[in-house]
């Protein structure tokens with residue numbers, strides 16, 4: 378049985394790698410293999426095309442939809458995706474066997490009865506246990522060698538081409554890599570427990586164990602910032618304040634208070650906040666970088682933060698090692714005009730964070746939603762995996778909402794109380 382599984386994997390790989398270069402639509406990414414399966418089963422609503430899991434060199438598993446010969450085809454398909462899938466910030470990636478940071482990991486065919494690797498994966502937990510058993514039963518000290526021998530023997534009997542043989546070493550490495558993941562999964566989820574569980578729930582895989590809130594505050598420092606600092610001092614939980622350079626100049630004492638608050642991470646929110654208007658600002662990439670660098674120099678005087686966390690003014694954009702999304706509120710053409718700015722800033726070493734949920738305010742700075750409603754939004758986003766990272770919700774608020782005028786301190790404390798009661802934990806953006 379074990380051999381059978383291994384050969385299925387092997388031949389599926391050989392078949393797969395016959396296509397050296399193609400495009401696919403990236404939907405989700407995560408460090409955990411289980412999360413990529415979760416994405417396949419629960420997030421990708423489309424069923425027309427194959428689902429391809431890739432693995433990047435920095436060990437991120439990426440769940441992708443479809444396989445396309447040209448970039449254009451991929452973009453056309455991307456347009457057709459359901460809204461619920463699109464909101465994950467989908468983008469097209471090029472998979473090039475010879476020159477790429479991605480490696481193919483496994484393919485889930487749209488039609489189950491056709492493809493054995495698919496049925497293997499559909500029952501992956503049970504089959505993984507079989508593999509584990511085989512590993513344990515093997516008396517060879519070097520188990521990789523043991524598998525290799527078996528596979529080679531089998532290959533010699535099969536009618537395969539020379540090219541396939543040349544590829545063998547590479548494929549074998551991938552099998553070993555896959556097995557290492559299997560081992561890791563089994564270590565975390567012992568065989569007998571997993572077997573008896575229903576595979577439909579991500580809770581079973583230990584993925585949904587934590588709800589993490591990243592509370593972020595934009596556009597300070599201003600007078601109301603003092604309330605925020607007090608609350609986080611009293612609650613003793615972390616928060617991130619994205620400060621504007623000119624406000625730091627206007628309110629140096631509050632800025633200093635923020636720096637001295639142990640729970641507060643101070644981060645960059647540009648120097649000027651795009652005073653000439655967002656469109657004009659972002660169409661000049663050199664100007665954007667200069668403005669952000671200016672604020673960073675101000676922050677660097679006091680803070681040592683090699684991540685250089687940044688939030689753009691007026692743009693919900695992510696540029697991180699594993700997440701690259703643009704602001705869905707902007708048209709495609711509009712986004713196109715600004716891409717250079719986003720990427721230039723990211724390439725200069727900034728980690729750029731948007732948000733998942735916003736606690737809004739009206740033209741006077743008054744909060745629109747109640748703390749109860751904000752909690753509800755956060756819970757819903759979390760449950761439906763409508764966030765950029767699973768189990769993590771970045772909440773955007775603005776300092777102005779927490780002025781005494783609107784009972785800011787009590788309002789903020791109320792939200793934190795509700796989150797604590799509902800088992801949320803808190804992190805600064807540095808730990809996102």
Ligand SMILES: [Zn+2]
Pocket residue numbers: 595596646650689690691
């Ligand atoms: Zn802002």
